[in-house]
Amino acid sequence: MSTSNIHPGLNLGARHGEAHVGAETIVFGFWIFLMSDLVIFGLVFASYLTVANPMGMAGGPGPAEAFDLRSIFAQTMILLTSSLTFGFSTLAMRHERGRAAIAGWLGVTLLLGLGFLTLELRDFAHMIDVGAVPQRSGFWSAFWGLVPLHGFHVAVGCLWIMVMLVQMALMGLVPVVKTRLLRLGLFWHFLDLIWVAIFSIVYLGGLMP
Amino acid sequence: MTDAIFGRLGLSSLALWRAFENPDLSELIAAGAAMAVIVGGLVTVVLLTWFRLWGPLWRNWLTSVDHKRIGIMYCALALIMLARGVIEGALMRTQQAFGLHGGFLSPDHFSELFSTHGTIMIFFVAMPFIAGVINYVMPLQIGARDMAFPVMNQISLGLTATGAALVMISLVLGKFSTGGWANYPPYTGADFQPGPGPDYWIWSIVLAGIGTTLSGINFAVTIYKERAPGMHFLRMPIFCWTVICTSIIMIFALPPLTVAALMLAADRYLEFHFFTNDLGGNMMNYVNLFWLFGHPEVYLLVIPAYGMFSEVISTFSGKRIYGYMSMVYATMSIAVLSFCVWLHHFFTMGQSANINAAFGIASMAIAVPTGIKVYNWMATIFRGRVRMTVPMIYATGFFYLFVIGGLTGVMLANPVISYQVHNTLFLVAHFHNVIIPGVLFGLLAGYHYWFPKAFGFRLHEGWGRAAALLWIVGFSFTFLPLYWLGLQGMPRRSASFSDPSFQPMLWLALFGAALIVSALTCLAIQLWVSIRNRAQLAAPLGDPWNGRALEWSIPSPPPAYNFAMVPQVMARDDFAEAKADGRAYAEPEAYEDIEMPNNTAIGMIVCVFGTLLGLALVFWIWWLAVLSLAVMLLALIGRTFRLNVTHVIPAAQIAAEHRAWLAKVKAAPAVDRLEETHARNLGRAVLERPIGSEAAQ
Numbered sequence: 001m002s003t004s005n006i007h008p009g010l011n012l013g014a015r016h017g018e019a020h021v022g023a024e025t026i027v028f029g030f031w032i033f034l035m036s037d038l039v040i041f042g043l044v045f046a047s048y049l050t051v052a053n054p055m056g057m058a059g060g061p062g063p064a065e066a067f068d069l070r071s072i073f074a075q076t077m078i079l080l081t082s083s084l085t086f087g088f089s090t091l092a093m094r095h096e097r098g099r100a101a102i103a104g105w106l107g108v109t110l111l112l113g114l115g116f117l118t119l120e121l122r123d124f125a126h127m128i129d130v131g132a133v134p135q136r137s138g139f140w141s142a143f144w145g146l147v148p149l150h151g152f153h154v155a156v157g158c159l160w161i162m163v164m165l166v167q168m169a170l171m172g173l174v175p176v177v178k179t180r181l182l183r184l185g186l187f188w189h190f191l192d193l194i195w196v197a198i199f200s201i202v203y204l205g206g207l208m209p
Numbered sequence: 210m211t212d213a214i215f216g217r218l219g220l221s222s223l224a225l226w227r228a229f230e231n232p233d234l235s236e237l238i239a240a241g242a243a244m245a246v247i248v249g250g251l252v253t254v255v256l257l258t259w260f261r262l263w264g265p266l267w268r269n270w271l272t273s274v275d276h277k278r279i280g281i282m283y284c285a286l287a288l289i290m291l292a293r294g295v296i297e298g299a300l301m302r303t304q305q306a307f308g309l310h311g312g313f314l315s316p317d318h319f320s321e322l323f324s325t326h327g328t329i330m331i332f333f334v335a336m337p338f339i340a341g342v343i344n345y346v347m348p349l350q351i352g353a354r355d356m357a358f359p360v361m362n363q364i365s366l367g368l369t370a371t372g373a374a375l376v377m378i379s380l381v382l383g384k385f386s387t388g389g390w391a392n393y394p395p396y397t398g399a400d401f402q403p404g405p406g407p408d409y410w411i412w413s414i415v416l417a418g419i420g421t422t423l424s425g426i427n428f429a430v431t432i433y434k435e436r437a438p439g440m441h442f443l444r445m446p447i448f449c450w451t452v453i454c455t456s457i458i459m460i461f462a463l464p465p466l467t468v469a470a471l472m473l474a475a476d477r478y479l480e481f482h483f484f485t486n487d488l489g490g491n492m493m494n495y496v497n498l499f500w501l502f503g504h505p506e507v508y509l510l511v512i513p514a515y516g517m518f519s520e521v522i523s524t525f526s527g528k529r530i531y532g533y534m535s536m537v538y539a540t541m542s543i544a545v546l547s548f549c550v551w552l553h554h555f556f557t558m559g560q561s562a563n564i565n566a567a568f569g570i571a572s573m574a575i576a577v578p579t580g581i582k583v584y585n586w587m588a589t590i591f592r593g594r595v596r597m598t599v600p601m602i603y604a605t606g607f608f609y610l611f612v613i614g615g616l617t618g619v620m621l622a623n624p625v626i627s628y629q630v631h632n633t634l635f636l637v638a639h640f641h642n643v644i645i646p647g648v649l650f651g652l653l654a655g656y657h658y659w660f661p662k663a664f665g666f667r668l669h670e671g672w673g674r675a676a677a678l679l680w681i682v683g684f685s686f687t688f689l690p691l692y693w694l695g696l697q698g699m700p701r702r703s704a705s706f707s708d709p710s711f712q713p714m715l716w717l718a719l720f721g722a723a724l725i726v727s728a729l730t731c732l733a734i735q736l737w738v739s740i741r742n743r744a745q746l747a748a749p750l751g752d753p754w755n756g757r758a759l760e761w762s763i764p765s766p767p768p769a770y771n772f773a774m775v776p777q778v779m780a781r782d783d784f785a786e787a788k789a790d791g792r793a794y795a796e797p798e799a800y801e802d803i804e805m806p807n808n809t810a811i812g813m814i815v816c817v818f819g820t821l822l823g824l825a826l827v828f829w830i831w832w833l834a835v836l837s838l839a840v841m842l843l844a845l846i847g848r849t850f851r852l853n854v855t856h857v858i859p860a861a862q863i864a865a866e867h868r869a870w871l872a873k874v875k876a877a878p879a880v881d882r883l884e885e886t887h888a889r890n891l892g893r894a895v896l897e898r899p900i901g902s903e904a905a906q
Contacts, residue, residue, distance in 0.1 A: 024434065025357050025434040028430055028433065028434060029358060029426055029427075029430040032426045032429055032430060032460060035460060035461075036425075036426070036460045036461070037464075039460075039461055039465070040468055043465055043498060047468075047472070047483070050491060051491060055489060057489060058487075058489035060488075134475070134479065134480075134481045135480045135482070137488050138483065138488060138489030138490045140482075141475065141481040141482045141483050141489075142483070163846060167849070167850065170850070171850070180849075
């Protein structure tokens with residue numbers, strides 16, 4: 001690891017001047033926020049696991065009736081790809097490839113994020129159809145407390161990308177916009193990480209025979 | 210139609226209307242409290258208008274992002290809420306003293322009282338008071354100009370005030386929860402309490418809790434990133450170490466509370482089954498989540514109080530703290546252990562004996578680092594130049610009483626004993642015995658210690674001593690008898706009882722409560738007297754106690770930018786060493802421009818619309834909820850479009866202010882420690898070699 005890194009994660013590098021120096025405090029603070037958010041997800045996961053059993057399902061539908069693994073696989077691929085495209089956007093910023101490259105990759109990420117949400121909402125509609133609603137059992141309450149919480153984070157991330165696209169257009173690549181993009185990147189990759197846990201624990205775990 | 214506009218808010222929501230319909234003593238007391246809130250609010254508005262203070266209040270305080278002003282506002286909020294909490298406590302003592310086969314309060318009213326009393330004392334007295342002192346003192350001690358995120362700091366205050374406002378409004382509109390401060394479901398679920406009570410609890414806790422999490426992030430980042438050059442971690446005052454530990458707890462322990470409260474909200478509003486009795490709900494999940502927060506929480510409160518005692522004891526003994534490294538290790542150990550003991554709050558709720566034993570041992574282990582701290586404080590006093598000022602009186606009371614509270618804690622950590630005394634007044638006695646002498650005495654000691662720093666004049670010594678003694682004696686009379694009652698089997702939270710043998714001790718406790726009310730009155734009188742006599746009590750030069758850390762090296766009150774020059778720290782207890790070496794009060798070779806953040810209204814927008822959001826959710830006024838959420842969101846996003854958020858203070862102005870202050874310091878008489886509380890003490894201490902300083906050895 002290069003010694004010029006002043007905060008964990010991708011650094012803009014000294015040639016970005018104020019944006020790089022300012023990132024030390026503000027990106028560090030955002031990491032701490034993510035830790036706190038991670039605790040929230042950890043607890044919601046733990047609550048889910050305590051009711052992921054026949055008693056928690058209380059005679060209602062189980063995962064097999066409600067989950068559509070093909071759609072989940074598509075969502076996983078879309079979200080993982082969006083992390084890659086966000087990475088390209090951050091690299092374009094770090095290597096000063098211009099606003100168009102950064103905004104272009106951000107736009108692709110946004111589309112993938114919205115695509116993910118569309119598929120997820122379709123899944124939720126299907127679950128409601130088969131009676132897998134939170135009012136049915138403790139198990140579905142925990143599911144609806146966990147997976148939509150992640151979806152809500154993705155929606156916030158999409159809104160944030162839109163705000164950043166507008167700010168890049170209006171304000172240009174001023175230092176504060178750059179550090180915001182760095183933080184948004186951390187947020188987006190963090191959501192990917194949570195999704196990997198959801199995919200493995202909730203979906204694969206739920207459908208395991 | 211009215212439902213669409215007013216939700217479930219109706220005429221019978223008004224406490225005054227309920228008393229009008231059903232005028233018994235219990236309802237009249239509730240109506241009196243509602244009147245007190247309304248009249249108090251109106252009088253404040255009238256006075257502010259009469260003295261034309263709205264402008265200054267808005268410009269200098271409500272929109273300020275200065276950590277010092279935010280800290281003072283936190284403390285003011287805490288003191289106002291403390292008054293309500295103490296009155297509620299005294300009312301409960303009165304009810305129980307007359308509670309043989311009855312009493313004058315209805316059982317529901319009594320339950321509301323212990324629920325609001327607990328919620329207020331923890332979330333809206335102890336937490337804001339702690340946050341206030343940390344806000345004020347910590348950046349000064351590490352040589353910073355402000356918090357790392359000043360605007361977020363203001364938003365944290367706004368959210369805390371929102372929570373407090375909701376609890377206050379619950380006196381006038383609707384009723385508060387009757388489920389205790391822990392608000393356990395299923396009793397607080399929609400089946401048993403369909404009214405607005407638990408919703409008040411949920412939204413005040415969630416909104417204030419988010420504010421506290423943000424505060425924790427702010428404190429931690431400030432200490433990690435904003436320390437002055439040379440301020441290594443192991444040169445920081447002990448108080449700053451306690452702040453690190455507390456912020457870690459805030460960051461990791463507040464999320465469980467938020468999660469538990471929001472899950473309870475989902476159960477109540479959307480018919481989820483997280484904690485219900487039927488359909489696979491599991492109320493033990495709530496209990497675990499709540500105490501996963503709740504136990505670290507009590508250390509969140511007491512650890513900074515330990516820090517305040519460390520500063521106070523070291524300064525008023527004229528010595529550096531004994532065993533600095535062991536203090537650091539002990540503080541960190543307590544912070545880590547605090548996450549490993551939550552289960553001791555429900556030993557009786559059905560885990561296996563082995564699990565109980567493991568958590569029992571972990572709980573007892575906390576006594577070890579705490580004991581180390583107590584010995585270190587005593588060793589600091591040993592052969593020190595001790596002055597029994599008000600903070601030291603609190604510290605002495607703390608030693609005796611807190612050790613008793615700690616020992617009964619070790620007793621309760623034993624599951625076998627816990628089975629005998631759980632849910633009795635023994636427990637009530639124990640946690641008051643750690644929180645009042647530990648947290649509250651620490652805060653009051655800190656309040657007296659740092660007040661002259663914040664306002665430029667000392668607090669009146671006589672009234673302060675009276676208050677301190679009354680607190681100590683009043684606490685002992687109020688809570689020590691409760692140990693006895695608990696051992697005799699009197700359950701906590703009982704509005705009435707039928708065993709006449711409980712009565713004498715309850716009368717004793719009532720006498721103690723009267724002393725505590727007098728102690729609070731003395732504090733109020735002291736503040737009034739001190740403000741009136743501020744000319745005689747003035748200590749504007751900044752160092753009235755021969756202080757040891759950086760906050761004493763600047764004028765009182767400090768300028769907005771804190772330090773004219775960012776200090777170069779050379780040693781632990783840097784200002785004490787600087788005075789001994791003669792490098793204190795030096796004029797820098799050159800002054801520089803200082804960039805400071807601008808004022809902003811964002812915190813007030815969050816506070817006002819957060820309160821509206823809370824009310825709307827409590828009373829199911831959906832349009833208002835959507836509207837206030839939208840306003841907050843737009844305001845927060847809108848703010849990110851502003852680029853010019855700082856202003857520059859020119860070097861010339863800083864130089865002029867700093868030189869003027871230095872001239873006053875040079876001209877002023879230096880007082881020795883015998884004259885500490887005398888009018889001659891303008892805040893310049895005689896340079897004396899601190900006993901046990903590194904240089905002296």
